[in-house]
Amino acid sequence: MESHIVKIKTIKQVTHDVKSFRIEKPDGYVFTPGQATEVAINKEGWKNERRPFTFTSLNNEPTLEFTIKRYADHNGVTNQIHQLVPGDELILHDVWGAIEYKGPGYFIAGGAGITPFLAILRQLHRDNQIDGNTLFFSNKTAADVIYEEELKNILGRNDINILSREQKEGYESGKIDEGYLRSHVSDFNKHFYVCGPDKMIADINATLEKLGAKPDLVVFEK
Template identity: 80%
Template sequence: MESHIVKITAIHQVTHDVKCFRIEKPSGYQFVPGQATEVAINKSGWENERRPFTFTSLNHEPTLEFTIKRYVDHKGVTDQLHQLNAGDELILHDVWGAIEYKGPGYFIAGGAGITPFIAILRQLHRDNQLTGNTLFFSNKTAADIIYVEELTAMLGNNVRYILSREQKQGYENGIINTNFLRSHITDFSKHFYVCGPDKMITDINAALEKLGANANLVVFEK
């Protein structure tokens, strides 16, 4: 089992409850945009508390990046991570994950479920291959949207923000369901990339099947 002790090199606030962590990159450590690893904190009592996090950096970069939402109520790993500082250590494990780019289509994300898509969209942007891709990004409020400025700059009119608990000019209000997908998607033969809470993934996959999407072209973490 692969294991690496690495230092945090920088931390910055992304939203009110999301931080970006820059981490040392072990020699030879490789991943595909969309993949993840299990992370633990290298301090007493937390070394075996491993949680999955997706890389939001790109493979060519000299450091790794994770973009992590804090769940204070859980009093668990994310809460501890948000209390760390540059210089503190993490333990990284094997790279894994089923989410990777297969071709142009629709990205459907809920909250922190955007993280696998961040690296994919950044890589496509770097390679000038974003054409033909659309992002639907659902959050409770506008303040919850991760990397809103960057996503808007990359995708322009091909990103739609949906707010479930707030009405605000420039944003759609509601949830991503069968009716939403029917009214916003013109080609159900394209690829679909889905990530978010488990129930959201189940519901959206069922809705896509109902609307005629090819199950073999729906990419999600199984």
Template identity: 65%
Template sequence: MESHAVRVIEILDVTHDVKCFRLEKPDGYTFVPGQATEITLSIPGWEEERRPFTFTALNEAPYLEFTIKGYPEHDGVTKRLHELRPGDTLNIHDVWGAITYQGPGYFIAGGAGITPFIAILRQLYRDQKISDNYLFFSNKTAADIIYESELTRMLGKNVCYTLTKEKKEGFDSRKIDANYLREQIKDFSKHFYVCGPDQMVKDISAALEELGATTDAVVFEK
């Protein structure tokens, strides 16, 4: 199995608990927006702890980028990742398919579930093909929204943010469920891209089927 030791070039704060990691890009290493790889730490005792992360920069970038939420309450891989510094080394592995863009439609994300969509939306924006796509993005609070300003710049009126644990002017406060989708979506024949907590994905997939979306038009991370 392919493995590359790569150095951390830069670490940027995205939100209070999300960081952007930019890593060296091995020669010839390519991917399609929405694809992922597994990362392992170069720390004794952690070398076999593989975790999947989606690329968030475009393939043409001179570096690899991952946008990762940390969970400091758990002594796990993401906590250790958030303790890294530029110059530290990680191992990346084979590229594999996660969520792939199949045509214009609706992106539905919960929290860190936005990450498989970031490179896809950036690519569509760069190619001037984003106009017929929509994003519904659920978070607990406004402070949790990953890349809010960039998503708003790219999508304009086609992005809706909803907060489940905070009421704030300018934001929706409803749960994304069948009633929400029925009100917000006019065309259930389009593609749907869903990523978030397991129960959210399960519930939304069932709601979309109930509302008339065909099973093969609903794309979710497996």
């Protein structure tokens, strides 16, 4: 498996526990919006600790971007990555991933599961092809919403934020379940793009099938 050692160029705080990392792009490195790679930190003790992260940049940009949530409850890779500074190095591997845009539909994301959709929605916006797409984005609180302003700018009223642990004006509250989908989805013949925690993906996919969505139109990382 091919690997590339690349330097971090810039780091930006996105939310209280999410940062975006702009890094060098290896020559000839190509991906489709929605795809990912395995990343490791180029430091002793961490070089073999590879974790999957989705590209949130666009393929035509001169640098790569990852948008990474920190899980500080254990001393894992994301916790270490959040301690890095510009000039530190990461190790990238091959590009992979089954999530890609197939046509207009509904994007259903939970927390950091928004990351594969960021590149897709940014590309659609850039290409003036965003019409017909809706985002249902579930988070615990408003402070957890990643790139909220940008997504609102891209999708307008079709950017819908749902909070599971907070009630706040301008946001819906509750969870994305059968009742929610039944009342918010007008066409179950469109594509559905699902990404989030494993249990959420399984529950949403089962609910979509029950409500009449065609399995071959449901896109998720298998």
